Amino acid sequence: MIITDLKWREMEPVSKVKFKIALRENAKTSSLLLKIETDEGISGYGEASPFEPVTGDNIEDIKAFFEKIKPELIGKNPLAIEKIHRIMNRFIVGKTAGKAAIDFALYDILGKKTGMPLYMLLGGNSNTVQSDMTIGIDTPDEMAKLAKKYVNEGFNILKIKVGLNYEEDLEAIRKIREAVGDKISIRLDANQGYDKKQTINVMREMEKYSVEEIEQPIPCWDFDGMKFIKDRITQELMMDESVHSPNDAHRAVKEEACDVINIKLMKAGGIFPALQINAVAQAAGIKCMIGCMSETRVGIAAGAALAAAKKNIVYADLDSYRMIEELEYVSGGYTQEGDIITLTEKPGLGLEIDF
Numbered sequence: 533m534i535i536t537d538l539k540w541r542e543m544e545p546v547s548k549v550k551f552k553i554a555l556r557e558n559a560k561t562s563s564l565l566l567k568i569e570t571d572e573g574i575s576g577y578g579e580a581s582p583f584e585p586v587t588g589d590n591i592e593d594i595k596a597f598f599e600k601i602k603p604e605l606i607g608k609n610p611l612a613i614e615k616i617h618r619i620m621n622r623f624i625v626g627k628t629a630g631k632a633a634i635d636f637a638l639y640d641i642l643g644k645k646t647g648m649p650l651y652m653l654l655g656g657n658s659n660t661v662q663s664d665m666t667i668g669i670d671t672p673d674e675m676a677k678l679a680k681k682y683v684n685e686g687f688n689i690l691k692i693k694v695g696l697n698y699e700e701d702l703e704a705i706r707k708i709r710e711a712v713g714d715k716i717s718i719r720l721d722a723n724q725g726y727d728k729k730q731t732i733n734v735m736r737e738m739e740k741y742s743v744e745e746i747e748q749p750i751p752c753w754d755f756d757g758m759k760f761i762k763d764r765i766t767q768e769l770m771m772d773e774s775v776h777s778p779n780d781a782h783r784a785v786k787e788e789a790c791d792v793i794n795i796k797l798m799k800a801g802g803i804f805p806a807l808q809i810n811a812v813a814q815a816a817g818i819k820c821m822i823g824c825m826s827e828t829r830v831g832i833a834a835g836a837a838l839a840a841a842k843k844n845i846v847y848a849d850l851d852s853y854r855m856i857e858e859l860e861y862v863s864g865g866y867t868q869e870g871d872i873i874t875l876t877e878k879p880g881l882g883l884e885i886d887f
């Protein structure tokens with residue numbers, strides 16, 4: 533089997549909700565849909581959803597990357613996934629969102645060739661995933677209103693964005709807890725917006741509201757600071773922007789810098805390196821989450837398949853596709869009832885795409 537062509541098109545999903553985080557205000561979301569064709573008539577699909585402050589690339593960079601890597605990939609066996617990652621990594625550093633799109637398409641082809649759904653191919657621990665729903669920074673009243681709405685839609689875990697204003701964050705969490713009651717899990721994501729002392733103070737206050745976890749409270753380079761925080765708070769501490777690669781995960785483990793790692797396929801460069809991050813974490817007793825950037829159904833299908841497949845991946849933040857209008861030319865992959873995503877039994881990613 534050989535790759536015969538790479539084709540891509542821009543997707544411009546329309547946001548349904550305001551989404552402000554400590555790293556950015558409501559940037560326009562856009563993604564690239566990738567199709568890899570083979571000589572056996574099997575095609576695989578992938579998505580690149582870059583976010584420059586984290587993945588270091590944007591849509592134009594990724595289009596240029598696809599253009600340049602295309603001649604290197606045509607004629608190669610799409611099932612040789614490790615080899616293709618080696619080719620991509622020798623070709624260019626970074627461009628992880630673009631590499632993720634290629635990786636998803638290769639796994640989609642592998643699934644279609646073997647007749648297996650991706651979640652099964654990757655380990656098959658389960659065919660379902662429970663996802664949280666994320667609330668962007670807004671006034672405490674608006675955040676509490678949205679929290680109530682998501683709980684009414686069946687979500688049991690809320691991820692609340694904080695990190696811009698310590699006082700307002702406390703007020704928002706107080707109002708959210710009051711609005712949703714005691715049974716809902718509340719986790720925070722500060723997207724690097726706090727410093728060490730603020731984080732420790734905030735998390736001590738958060739004990740009153742039974743907040744379970746905080747994600748990436750301080751700048752991504754500060755592993756020492758994360759260890760300092762971890763030793764002083766009672767809740768779980770998650771790394772997100774600090775961990776892109778298996779090497780970063782290894783450093784996090786060695787330095788005992790976190791309890792949980794948020795693996796995002798766009799940061800890691802796809803499922804193949806994400807599996808390595810999870811293995812490093814698992815060997816050290818660190819749990820993982822599969823998160824997302826602004827992926828549509830295509831990228832979320834890949835993330836959900838991986839999250840379902842692996843026992844060590846205990847959390848999922850696979851909500852971006854619910855924050856945008858669904859695209860009429862993409863369907864399948866999974867269904868969602870309340871907060872439970874159920875993977876399709878169709879081979880590969882199991883998506884139906886009118887490319």
Ligand SMILES: C[C@H](N)C(=O)N[C@@H](CCC(=O)O)C(=O)O
Pocket residue numbers: 553583666721723772823824825826849850851852
């Ligand atoms: C959308 C998802 N729930 C999320 O919060 N992802 C990121 C932020 C990505 C973005 O702004 O596009 C995260 O930091 O976990």
Ligand SMILES: [Mg+2]
Pocket residue numbers: 721723747748772773794823
């Ligand atoms: Mg995060």
